[in-house]
Amino acid sequence: MPIAQANRPAAESELHIALASCRAALIAIAMFSGLINLLSLTGSLFMLEVYDRVLPSRSVPTLVGLSVIAAMLFVFQGILELTRGRMLLRIGNQIDWRVSDRVYDLVTRLPLRTRGGGDGLQPVRDLDTIRSVLSGAGLPALFDLPWLPIYLVICFAFHPLIGGAVLGGALVLVILTLLTDRLSRSSVQRASIHAAARNRLAEASRRNAEALAAMGMSARLLARWRELGDAYRRQQKIAGDISGGFGVVGRMLRMMLQSAVLAVGAYLVIHQEASGGIIIASSILTGRALAPVDLAIANWRSFVAARQSWRRLEKLLAAIPAPATQVPLPAPSRTLLAEKLSVTAPESEKPLATDINFVLKAGSALGIIGASGSGKSSLVRALVGAWPPLRGVVRLDGAALEQWSSETLGNHIGYLPQDVELFEGTIAENIARFVPNPPMEMVLAAANAAGIHQLIVGLPEGYNTQIGEQGARLSAGQRQRVALARALYADPFLVVLDEPNSNLDAEGEEALTRAILAVRVRGGIVVIVAHRSSALAAVDFVMTMANGRQQTFGPKDEVLSMLTRREPPPAGPFKVVPQTAAST
Template sequence: MAAVPGVRRSELADALRACRTAFVGVGLMSCMINLLYLTGSIFMLEVYDRVLPSRSIPTLVGLIIIASFLYAAQGVLDMIRNRILGRIGTALDEALNKRVFDTVVRLPLLIGSRNEGLQPLRDLDNVRSFLGGMGPSAFFDLPWLPLYLAICFAFHVMIGVTALVGAIILVGLTVVTEFMSRQPAKDAMGLAAQRNDLAASSRRNAEVMVSMGMTSRMNQRWSEANEKYLVGNQRASDVAGGLGAVAKVLRMMLQSAVLAVGAYLVIHQEATAGIIIAGSILSARALAPVDLAIAHWKSFVAARQSWQRLTRLLEQMPAQTMPTQLQAPTSRLSVEGVAMVPPGDQRLIVQDITFALAAGNGLGVIGPSGSGKSSLIRALVGVWQPVRGKVRLDGAALDQWSSDMLGRHIGYLPQDVELFGGTIAQNISRFDPEATSDGIIAAAKEAGVHEMIIKMREGYNTQVGEQGGALSAGQAQRVALARALYGNPFLIVLDEPNSNLDTEGDEALTRAIRAARERGAIVVVVAHRPIGVEAVDQILVLRDGRMQAFGPKEQVLAQVLQPRVTPPAPIKVVSEGGVAKS
């Protein structure tokens, strides 16, 4: 199919289009399989019309041999067709799984927490599972229904009419199934996502739930969510299962009706006995794909909805293009009139921030809670995109870099530290497969965490556990600091890096900031405690999302920390001699 000018084709459709050769093969095999399905009807026709009247055993043996060979060929072709369909699903997954995973990662940065979590990955699984199941086979067999009906008409018009009426009824039932199952299946999918999100959040906050006596209440919420899901899922299953049962009963009734019509024709000597059986088998076979399609309609509807969601998602989040690779930044960070809006929100939380830092500068960002400090540094590292203004490294805006290339020049320690399952060495090296031991140890030493690591039982090979659960909060924060320093990045951004540190950790943090500045890096630190800004030379004060002050540390701190309330005048006391004393 030729592409329409100006219309962007779906990535999913393109991935399936790449498998068109396999689909052509499946179509040809479906042709052969459906022709071979005639084996049973022809065999019964020959037995009743030739073998029984002639009583010829050699003819019967010959028919059995031929039928056995054809049945075997049909089974082999059916097996190959199913395997090809399964591999089409696998090929689709291989073509898109990285793109879908990328959208899962990027989606919260664009629309905030109001996203579907891991739903895109589940959608891809639904599409792949459907392609590898029996559903597509039914749709490939449906176009052959007219062939079977034509053969029924060739036997006799009345047999053909009976089969045609049955086909019309079942096709109508398929249309009814489509309309009745669409909304229940959609509702069940949404309820399943809500239930899964509740389970995941409860698992992450298990300590809070147990320690604060929230387990029973959260259990009740889970029960309510699960009950809604079960009701919705049962409604979808009832619709699909009920219509499937009706279709099966109608198909059996049709088979009996064809037998009755055949018997009537034989009584009136308008057909042979073999036509009775052959017509019954053919009519049943003609409607078998319709029956199979109805039975798998629930999975078809789920796959179609998943396909539509994935198509919309991939269109909204196109693949990132690889820009021209720029030289590593070495001299300057500039922030030009930056204004920030949280993903999925419309409220400005950072407005008109402008400043510049040179290589070797250290900036401390201070201000009350909610003043926009964390939002600003998310813009500095390229996590959030400003709605106005630009953040530049050596004059190049951050959006001129690919995220992978930009990440090599940035070290980031977020406020909420979370490590990945793996070893300490892997987490420090950012899971770089080409990381060297020297580079990992150098980052650990710069962060002052090398001695702590080698005292562990397995040293750098210690498993940190899921979300870093095997380490204390302070240990995890220090390992995350080493991760931020790995590779000697030019821009290092630390959001409250000492929130979980003891005195030893604070001293190591100060040494790390000074060492990074001495080698020419720019360090930005968000802090609530004075120890956090001890090693910087510049201070930025934020209040209500606006820049209140910026400049050399001593000058700004003197301005910000000066008393705001005029001290009371000395109280004058009059002595007995009439002399005023203060």
């Protein structure tokens, strides 16, 4: 399902399921919050008793007894608040633990479903935001807010004037909270968009630092960085000013309200409608009743950010569901079929390769040639399952690629993309595709098949050499040959190589030819995209492509001979040369 069509998440989203798994803990936190709010009455009641009982009676034993009881209740309240904070922290970690695998799945699959226009790491940041807010100091205020009516009832029990003053202040603070949400929401959202754009620019600049330095582009991209930074800071300032301003107003009103309650209490005492203890008790109670509202206003910007992160992540999880469990299939060993295959880039309707048809049997190797932009790389992305077909199907031994899970299919495919990417770790880990504790003989076999064993053992730490981020400690040719060994690891049935000799010297090309022949000898299939004819030395079939269409397909000698004679292009979408060696 295209992401654009995922306008609203499923009724029972994965985030809601993760949160529901913490239901018992949330119920316990709500109960703890109730006890905490009841215990928060300790200070008010203590002062009420001191002023109304202890001072008139001048009873020291009563004062000591009340002090001991109050101290025990304060300690119990502190334990409950500590427990509640730790439980919230663990709820945040629990949700992160339950969803983090899916978020990583989103990060790896999102580039296969979308083409640019977004921050690839935004799902990770969204999950971090949700976890930090769930574990932060602001969330307990939301558990305390429902107890505000209880405090109001007690204040009304003291006297209707005191209750009315507190109710009026509470209504003003609630209005401030709603205004904070309404006025800061759009600024927080725009700030998030500018921050994502700035992160993308920083990452692109880091990856292309050499090009920036060589072509003098740093200053111009720095200007763009400043523009994004100014826009981000401007929106952050607006949101911060709104949240901070209303927060200050809220605290000011709360302090004024406490003083107002003291004044009302004094008025009532003067007119003998209340005791002196009610003055202090009601003031303390007012501060405790309105503290959650004050804290909620102060943390409202983080609440808004968490809500936006929740919605973004929920939408992505619904748009890219977890892969369905597939029925295990036998390992492919006979054929590769492309039938009426049309391929388009993610989130695009324009076909990049159209109506591709061919069959390869075990032991065959196909070379795909054509001008830049003819659709070769798009085709091989569909052959390995990276891009889903727009129309048609790719089959291994008669089963469509979709019938395998990604993990299982990957065990049968070796892929060397045009843009080689290695991962931070050792050479052995990269060759073994980061399989835990891989058999070293399989790593050595892949390295020998790629002709890179001697080069590796010549390094100071051999196969344990750390290659750095993106293989930065290796040359371009070394990275390509390590990636070739990774593609050959564990003898996959289908090996797809996209311009594997672009960074290779003569020795590397000879090793590549031997590797292709070795795959054919063991009964595998090789598909290779090439611009240089030397890469076709070990193939037995050739396909030519132009403008996204298959032009010819057949035995190598016949196709190359036809191209050498410069025959005019076929009138139809493609021409199949008789396959006299199809069973090779």
